[in-house]
């Protein structure tokens with residue numbers, strides 16, 4: 276089936292897509308509420324069971340919410356390694372948000388907690404599979420991994436995602452689009468904490484006996500800021516500083532927390548090395564640096580560019596002018612890019628207001644984006 280065929284099919288099922296989105300949104304899924312997340316995982320597993328999935332696994336977790344992995348084995352004569360599709364089902368919204376922002380569909384716009392980031396993307400992904408299964412008997416194996424902890428760093432799902440990415444030929448991420456554009460690069464992120472230990476003394480009676488950790492940290496902060504390089508997109512933010520006890524005490528300790536964002540692995544290495552190379556300015560001071568890269572950058576490699584060009588060409592057949600954009604924030608796509616697999620991100624919902632009260636999704640774009648994903652899956 277060509278992309279127009281998929282679009283016809285999905286437009287016919289738009290109301291069902293919306294009903295699924297309502298069901299997914301009504302099940303609230305804050306990243307830290309295991310009971311709610313596990314209930315959603317069970318619901319999703321049952322849903323995939325009705326979608327002819329070859330296998331559906333709930334990946335149990337002790338503290339975090341369970342994750343779900345679904346697999347559709349390829350149909351002959353399609354061969355090759357699977358395509359990995361990623362969707363997280365946790366949201367940044369606490370339980371009970373539905374009372375303040377109820378699910379609603381009005382004037383072609385859906386509202387509700389987590390609809391844009393990224394339950395509509397998940398619905399589109401499942402309907403793209405439905406369309407693919409209904410229309411084509413020739414497609415690659417598809418693995419859909421739905422994790423419960425993306426909004427808090429994917430600590431417990433990272434290994435699962437990297438393992439599945441290593442098996443795959445390409446990764447499609449159902450994170451929201453950027454004003455309709457796909458995300459062909461994403462900055463990576465690192466966090467560091469810096470602890471300075473000095474020596475306390477009375478600031479009036481015996482100032483020479485003390486060594487101020489606060490003064491030392493104040494000396495270090497500009498050195499950290501200097502590591503930024505706007506021309507490379509590298510930012511360094513000293514977001515937290517703390518230290519000392521009272522104004523008349525030479526401070527014995529001080530602490531800083533630093534966030535770095537980088538576009539390339541080379542910049543990540545340069546900045547990390549710069550932070551680790553910090554040394555105390557005099558004897559009697561101790562410096563402890565902890566932390567590192569939490570998400571590697573997603574770089575626009577030739578593999579990424581090739582996927583984007585393919586998506587752009589398919590989209591043009593349904594009069595969709597598909598653009599690309601660079602995103603400042605990271606996603607699980609960053610982990611996949613770091614293991615060397617081409618990633619196309621931002622294939623999810625069109626709308627806006629991620630993590631904000633005006634979060635919304637454009638209804639008409641749901642079948643279009645789902646059709647694009649179905650066609651992309653068929654053409655790998």
Ligand SMILES: [Zn+2]
Nearest residue numbers: 392393450451
């Ligand atoms: Zn997201």
